[in-house]
Amino acid sequence: MSASAPNAFLRGGPDHCDHKRVRYVRDVRDTYKLPVGHAYEHFRPTDETLEHQAGTLRIFEWVTRTYVAE
Known part of the structure; x- marks a missing residue:
């Protein structure tokens, strides 16, 4: 697997x-x-995985949104 191959699926939110559900997440x-x-939309990792054409993806669950300070 390359260093930027998708390894996460963002659920919820x-x-x-x-259009951004399948992602590469560094950690x-x-x-x-x-x-x-x-x-920013925040997604917390779960212990669940999903089989996808990109491979096995860790499922991240949406938890909150925060705004960038100006």
């Missing part, structure tokens, strides 16, 4: 994340922050 043990506009 707002619809604007739909699958930490919460992943997906930048979207002036906010």
Whole structure:
């Protein structure tokens, strides 16, 4: 597997994340922050996996949104 091959699936959260569900996450043990506009969608890793055409993906569950300070 290459260093940037998809290894995570982002479950839940707002619809604007739909086209960004399959991702490469550097550390699958930490919460992943997906930048979207002036906010971050936060996804927490679970123990679940999903078989996908990209391979076995760790499932991350949406937990919250935070906004970038100006």
